[in-house]
Amino acid sequence: MSILDLFSLTGKVSIITGGERGIGLAIAKGLAEAGSDIVIAGIDEQNLETAAEEIQALGVTCMAVKTDVTDEGQVRDMVNAVCDTYGHIDVLVNNAGSGRGKAAEEMSEEDFKWVMDINLTSQFLVSKAVGNVMLRQQKGSIVNIASMSGVIANNPQPQCNYNTSKAGSIMLTKSLACEWAGRGVRVNAINPGYTKTALIEKRLSNEDPILEDWLRFTPMHRFGVPEELVGAALYLVSDASSFTTGTTITVDGGYTCW
Structure with missing residues (x-):
């Protein structure tokens, strides 16, 4: 088997949450x-x-x-x-996620919970539902899109809810990986830096x-583009990363080096 064969996903089925736009769509196309x-x-x-339609093409x-x-019921149905x-x-x-930044002293409980639900609770719910299928199969690969904000507190914007949710995503990744490693299911994460999605374009x-x-805080002095995350995703979901x-x-242009 050649090294390129290890990256082939022929015959496999991949679910990408939030796959209709931005980073999710780029990864979906790459895996396709x-x-x-x-x-x-x-x-x-x-x-x-x-x-x-774009993916089918x-x-x-x-x-x-x-x-x-x-919503656990909708996840189960999917x-x-x-x-x-x-x-x-x-x-x-x-991949599904969002943010709602605000100074901590002004942040409502609803703002905190909303971000936590989308960025972290959803990853648990979908991983649980899909993980049960993979555990029965005794094989599968899960990749959580976390963020460099899970290991640093971004300057200058206040976003304790977002940072906390992404730190949780990283720990969820490690915890599930340990629980499921002996049963054929691998769990890893990607930490994107500032990437040109709709938010940055706006x-x-x-x-x-x-x-x-x-x-200024990014050593490469530019924003990433969603396609620059596809290589990391393909590696982690393919047999090339079997161990x-x-x-x-982390794919952040060097941001977390400083």
């Missing part, structure tokens, strides 16, 4: 190019439909399922639908001065 059939789960029906099947990943259609699940990328269009700080679990790959 590697041969995997794709399931994208999200809440934006219009974008789900458009994304599914790459020569694989794509199933789009409207799913609120903070996983059952995937199993009914494909019969197995090989890869899960927990700030760029508004000439937000905070962007100058973000670039890798409980680890986190």
Whole structure:
């Protein structure tokens, strides 16, 4: 077997939450190019439909399922639908997430819980539902999209809810990896830095001065693009990383080096 064969996902089925846009869509397309059939789960029906068409154009099947990943019942229904259609699940990328920054002394309980639910609770719920399938199969790979904000407190914006949720994502990754390592399921994480998603594009269009700080604190002095996370994701979900679990790959232009 050649080294390139280890990266092939032919015959596999991959679920990507929040796969209808941004980082999730880039990863979904990358895994599709590697041969995997794709399931994208999200809440934006219009974008789900458009994304599914783009992914299918790459020569694989794509199933789009409207799913609120903070709702355990909807998550369970989504996983059952995937199993009914494909019969197995090989890869899960927990990408769905969001932020709602505010100074801690002004942050409401609702603001804190909302971010925690989307960024952390959802990863537990989807990992639990998909993990039960993978454990029965005795094989599978889960990748949680965490953030460099899980290991540092970003300057200058206040966002204790977001930082805490991403730190939790990293520890959830390690905990699940330890629990499931002996049963064929690997769990890893990726820590993106500042990446040109809709949030940054909006700030760029508004000439937000905070962007100058973000670039100044990044040694490479530029933003990443979603496609620059695909290589790390493909490595972690493929057989090329068969002895890798409980680890986190940081893709941040050097931000956390300082």
